[in-house]
Amino acid sequence: MDGGTGRCLCGAVRYAFDGEPDWQVHCHCESCRRATAAPFTSFLGVTRERFRWTGAAPATYASSPGVTRSFCPVCGTQMAYQTEARPAEIDLYAATLDDPAAYRPTEHVHWNEHLPWVRLADGLPVRHTPCRLTGAEDMAPILNLIREAFAYMDGIVDPPSSIHRLTEADLAGQARSGEVWVIDEVGVPLGCMVLTPMPARLYIGKLAVAAGHRRKGLARQLLDHAAARATALGLPLLEMQSRVELTGNHAAFAAMGFVRTGTTAHPGYDRPTSVTFRRPV
Numbered sequence: 001m002d003g004g005t006g007r008c009l010c011g012a013v014r015y016a017f018d019g020e021p022d023w024q025v026h027c028h029c030e031s032c033r034r035a036t037a038a039p040f041t042s043f044l045g046v047t048r049e050r051f052r053w054t055g056a057a058p059a060t061y062a063s064s065p066g067v068t069r070s071f072c073p074v075c076g077t078q079m080a081y082q083t084e085a086r087p088a089e090i091d092l093y094a095a096t097l098d099d100p101a102a103y104r105p106t107e108h109v110h111w112n113e114h115l116p117w118v119r120l121a122d123g124l125p126v127r128h129t130p131c132r133l134t135g136a137e138d139m140a141p142i143l144n145l146i147r148e149a150f151a152y153m154d155g156i157v158d159p160p161s162s163i164h165r166l167t168e169a170d171l172a173g174q175a176r177s178g179e180v181w182v183i184d185e186v187g188v189p190l191g192c193m194v195l196t197p198m199p200a201r202l203y204i205g206k207l208a209v210a211a212g213h214r215r216k217g218l219a220r221q222l223l224d225h226a227a228a229r230a231t232a233l234g235l236p237l238l239e240m241q242s243r244v245e246l247t248g249n250h251a252a253f254a255a256m257g258f259v260r261t262g263t264t265a266h267p268g269y270d271r272p273t274s275v276t277f278r279r280p281v
Contacts, residue, residue, distance in 0.1 A: 001021060002104070004016070004097055005098045006079075006096040007077040007096065010074050012054070012055055012056040015027045015096075016051075016052055017046045020044055021044040021045060022044075022047060023044070024042075024044045024045075024105045025043055025106060025107050026040050033113075036093070038165075039115050040115075042095060042105060044094055045086075045091050051090050057074040058073070058080070061070055067081070071217050079092070079096055093124055093197035106125075110125060110128070110129045111126035112185055117125075127221060130183050130222060133175045133181070133182060134176070135174075135180075138174075141188070141189050142192055143168050145190075146163060146166065146208045149210070156245050159269070159273065166206075170261065178195055178196040179229065180192065181194075181222065181225060183221065190213045190218060191207075191208060191221075191222055192208050193208070195227065204223070207223075209217060211251045226238055228281045230264060231281050236280060237278050237280055238278065239276065240278075241264070241276050242277065243274055244272055244273060253277045260275055260276070262275075264276065
């Protein structure tokens with residue numbers, strides 16, 4: 001798509017943009033569903049300097065803090081979405097394009113909010129939005145997810161993993177003193193991580209993905225979110241640790257941009273037992 005034009009149902013509000021869209025995705029978040037009365041919304045993002053309204057000016061509605069939605073004041077067609085988080089960009093509804101067949105979506109976003117009766121077979125990747133826990137939630141499903149994901153270490157690492165001592169109360173405490181983030185789908189946790197701010201770095205612990213959902217990019221999505229959190233907290237580095245025996249983990253961390261920076265030893269051990277990895281945000 002090299003530029004495009006679009007309009008509302010009655011034709012009063014029109015727009016045009018130049019060049020390729022910045023991105024094209026299907027959004028499944030609840031607020032977009034309710035704004036459009038549709039099971040999901042198809043968007044394309046355009047840099048504001050390449051966009052212009054060419055017909056009547058749309059009306060606007062502040063649908064949530066920092067978010068403005070534009071619509072036709074005559075026929076009510078939703079036309080655009082703007083957020084203070086991305087002030088240089090405007091999001092257009094793909095179905096308002098004069099040539100909607102030119103739209104080329106690349107993924108589904110906010111998939112964790114998708115309606116359970118939506119069944120899609122387009123083969124596009126899905127991106128979830130991690131949810132931060134407060135510590136008041138039922139931590140049993142999260143604990144079970146972590147224990148299942150770390151069970152393979154038994155009999156391999158020395159000393160044994162601390163996961164055997166982890167409790168629901170520990171996770172609730174970490175949610176209150178640090179950050180516990182979860183990717184879920186219809187209320188079922190698929191992945192999680194614990195973030196702990198430290199001097200000049202954000203430590204990532206208990207990174208886990210459910211067995212049936214590995215190799216789908218969930219760990220990478222969690223790490224991308226950790227990078228965003230580090231940036232928001234003013235911390236320049238992400239840090240993770242892996243036991244020395246888990247060389248497969250070392251290779252996976254390296255593939256995700258982490259660099260080995262040192263080793264540490266558990267109390268009572270005169271040899272390294274853990275390897276530290278860091279990555280700039």
